[in-house]
Amino acid sequence: MFSNMIIGRYMPGDSWIHRLDARTKLVLSIAFIFVVFFANNVIGYALAGAFTLLAIMMTGLGVGVFLRGLRPLVLLMLITTLLQLFFVQTGDVLVHWAFIKITTDGVINSVIVFVRFMLIIMFSTILTLTTQPLAVADGMESLLKPFKKFGLPVSELALMLSIALRFVPTLMDEAQSIMNAQRARGVRFNEGSLMARIKSFVPLLIPLFVNAIKRAIELGDAMEARGYRGGDQRTKYRVLTWHTRDTIAIIGFVIFTVALIATRWIM
Amino acid sequence: MVMAINFDQVGFTYQPNTPFATPGLHDVSFEIPEGKFTAVIGHTGSGKSTMVQHLDGLVLPTTGKVTMGNQVVTAETKLKELNEMRAHIGLVFQFPEAQLFEQTVLKDVMFGPKNFGASEEDAQAAAEAALKKVAISPDLYERSPFELSGGQMRRVAIAGVIAMAPDLLILDEPTAGLDPQGQRELMTLFTDLQKERQITVVLITHQMEYVAQYADHVVVFEHGTVVKSGAPATIFADEEWLHEKQLDVPAAKQFADALAEKGIQLHNVLDIDQLADQLAARLNGEVDHV
Known part of the structure; x- marks a missing residue:
């Protein structure tokens, strides 16, 4: 029963994405969650979708793996979508039956929520599938250091x-x-x-x-x-190193973000 | 209930149709004779434990079929049939104490029989009989299983399986991690049970001494398939082959072989008793007539 869980599971590989620094992938995954909200029309979502797809292709793991990863979350996605469908009451009324009222805005909203959900899950799955869990922990530690x-x-x-x-x-x-x-x-x-x-x-x-x-x-x-003591004096067996590819990934993401914001004015 | 077991061309793949798919078993065909003590040996990762899960319908074969008595298990077998089948099968896993969960020892042992439809009274009678068999004294019945010692927990867990009165008892390295005394007690318990109730016992083990001493039949696994099966004497006859499979020869046989090199021939020595008898006979100057 547990064997079908794809979420949170590392799949070994040697792609460009696999080799990215865990910090890069962490920051970009979190950033993506916010950036997706810039999309407010079809072109924006198409762009975000294309970007996600590109990243998925670059992992070399195949789209199928990512789609299977969605399976355990289908119920959650459906509930959220249905909530939007039934509770958004503005716009033109499409169906009105007893207490159920489905409106154009409700339909549009539920589609948007569904797409957003899917994109965010897929994008975060890239992080978990291509990064060893311990590297994620190391990356987090490194990112949280200022605190x-x-x-x-x-x-x-x-x-x-x-x-x-x-x-x-x-x-x-x-x-x-x-x-x-x-x-x-x-x-x-x-x-x-x-x-x-x-x-x-x-x-x-x-x-x-x-x-x-x-x-x-x-x-x-x-x-x-064995005398474990936490704190600053500890050295690390796995040292995180920043490579040019990490800078490239960040630049690529920034370009994507700018382009996504630009789509707001296209339509 | 008849419990002859037959594996016919069984293949099993873990997580089929995913990137994690790994073959577990392939082309496994063998028989486990009814009412006998069968030992399953093989290197770690050779497929023994995967095979055991097939015996209890915990996994279904990806290809081929397993016949247990009059029940045939294939990839399409329904859950309901498996549940019925399980009522007749007792499975003692490695480190079975991990399955204890009830508030009292007695309740935990009653859990199996009750799940398979026994009444409260019957379950209690079966549990008390089983606990007596594994030498757990009645003043422990109302204690929490988590308060017991490691060896006691093991015996309570085994009682939980015996209480189900299985026709087929499967033991996956039941003595791992116990002291020699505890190991001997358990093995004696299992052989007594087998003889007394005429049940089929399948023992997975790394200890060749057990195989030599208790088994009527041996099945050897390697790389997910059966490479040999037969009587212990036949299996242990080919020492070179065993070494090739990274399996040991029982200590008594090693001893007898070493004696043979020095010119003292003993015959049919597999376990320590046979060795002792023959040596004693020799020392008394009697003629060896085995």
Whole structure:
């Protein structure tokens, strides 16, 4: 059941995008979320779509992988879209049946929300698919460094993040094997009424939590035994280095942003 | 219930049709004789554990079919049939203590039987009988399973499987991480259970001593497929072949082979008892008539 999750999963490769610095990809992914909102007409969205598609092509992983990555979020996307469709009440009325009123603005809004959602998810998927989770954690630490002055425990946060990321696959494997053990004892996951389904997860979650806590304690002991201390004096095994390609990527993104803003005046 | 098992050209791929697709099994064909003790051996990653998941319908074969008694399992088999099948199969995973979750030991052991439709009373009777088998004393019944020692937790988890009164008992390295005493106790428990209830037992193990001592039949896995199966004596006869497969020869046989090199011939030595008997006979000056 967990094997189909594409989100948050690193897929090894050697593309230009793979080789970009994690910081570049982080900043651009976050920036994209805001920049998309500059688009306010068909040309703008087409441009944003083309840019996303270009970036996806450059990863060399194939569009199919990214589309499959959308699957777990389909429900969320549909709900948001439908909310727009039913609750935006301005514009010309298209359908009016009982209390349901669908208007032109509602349709336009829901399409816009849907497209935005898709673009943002696809673009962030580029980050997670092409960057090793630990590189993301390192990148975050590096980006958050200025906030140390304000008392933000940046290295500790980064450590927590990298440990959390490191144990995601371990916990997934463990969840799978506990699930198998309980299925062998007659538990039926994803069967029956909603209540039965919720109850069926108790035999999975309790052992999973117990083991996770046990593992956390062991890890803490092991780190202490080896004299771990956080803070500024720590050097890094993986050093982030800025390359020309990172500068090129940033320039490319800036050009895209300017072009996107320009489309606002085309129509 | 009849529980002869037959794998026919079984192939299994993990995450088919994704970029993560990896072959798990290919062209697996073999039989597990009914009412016998079968050992499955092979290198780590040779496909043993994937095969075990097929035995309990936890995964379905991508190609080929598995016949268990009168139930045929293929890629199209329905979930409902699998649930019915599972009621007759007990599966002890590696480190089974990870499956404990109930508030009390007794409740945890009753969990399996109850899921498969046993009444509260029947489940409790089965659980108490199973706990007695694994030598967990009644004053622990109402304790939380998380308060027990590692070895006790293991035995409670195994009781949880035995309480289901399976016709087929699958053991995936059940003794891993236990002290020698605990290992011996568990293996004795499993063999007694097998003889007493005439059930089919499948044991996955890396310990060739167990294979020599307990197994009636051996299946050898390598690179996701079965490379040999037969009686332990046949499997262990070809030492060179075993080394090639990076598998060990039981210590007793190694000992007998070393003696043979010095000119002392013993016959049919696979486990420690056979070795001891024959050596004792020799030392008493009796003629070896095995």
